[in-house]
Amino acid sequence: MSVLVTGGAGYVGSHTVRALYEANEKVVVIDNLSTGFSAHLPEGVPLFIGDAGDENLVDGVIAQHDVDTIMHFAGSIVVPESMRDPLLYYRNNTMTTRSLLNAAVKRGIERFIFSSTAAVYGDPEQVPVPEHARTRPLSPYGSSKLMTEIILHDVASAYGMNYVVLRYFNVAGADPLARIGLATIGATHLLKIAVEAATGQRAKIDVFGTDYPTEDGSCIRDFVHVSDLAQAHRAALSYLRTGGASVTLNCGYGRGYSVLETIEAVRRVSGRNFAVSYAPRREGDIMTMVADASRIRATLDWTPQYDNIETIAAHALAWEEKLLREGSGNIQEAVSA
Structure with missing residues (x-):
């Protein structure tokens, strides 16, 4: 039996594929390579280049590779972009997952692990925020993910599927051995932008908002290392295989760092x-x-x-320096922080 990973050549997806591969799992990937890189997959992992919402493609892959579990990462993730182009997000995130689930149901897939987001909570009334908190997204990105969670819940109830929804907080860092990391041009992740500034690829880093009622006036985020997140997906797979009931889980550490604290951590580990x-x-x-x-x-x-935070920053920096050595860096103005 195999695990189908959609978006498996992307940032979180590729780290999860590697974690599964190193645990001797059979893995197959569907990715349209819009933000992913085939070179980030372990040698020998089958890659089908296409859309996770292509039901014919998904059906064929499930049949050919004896898939029994789907991990779904494919989608769009940039909050400001979702504000400008909400229809893109409802198509790429919600409609694509509906089609993927339709193909999965037809093939009798019993286990589904979904990459969701803490953005479903909006501005939480309680911090730290528990899974039972009210969901009221502030962006089409968050809304598109919440809609998908609702669809998944209803599909699972109707067709006997068990699922784990993993609500990511702020994913950051890179493989500790610097084999893979975030390589998407124009990525808007704070730590990615900060290490690009530290390595001279950006003239500056923009901080949006310094008047929040926080200790230093900047936003606060719970950063989770991408390799820890990959292992959470592997643990979710084991949980479902041993009969675990459908569940929604926060993926974070329970510790917040402000935007300005995070920038200072990058300055410390880089010495720049x-x-x-x-x-x-x-x-x-x-x-x-x-x-x-x-x-x-x-x-x-x-x-x-x-x-x-310093370990996360150090791994992100090591990956960025590797990209520069290999000539894969890109010079551009700061986009966001």
């Missing part, structure tokens, strides 16, 4: 200074987002290994 400019708040941004991580630790066999 870089310019920071300050801009007004950005529509759709959430002030404070920190996970209540008690449920995931109680439910899954998951022990984070890289719960430290």
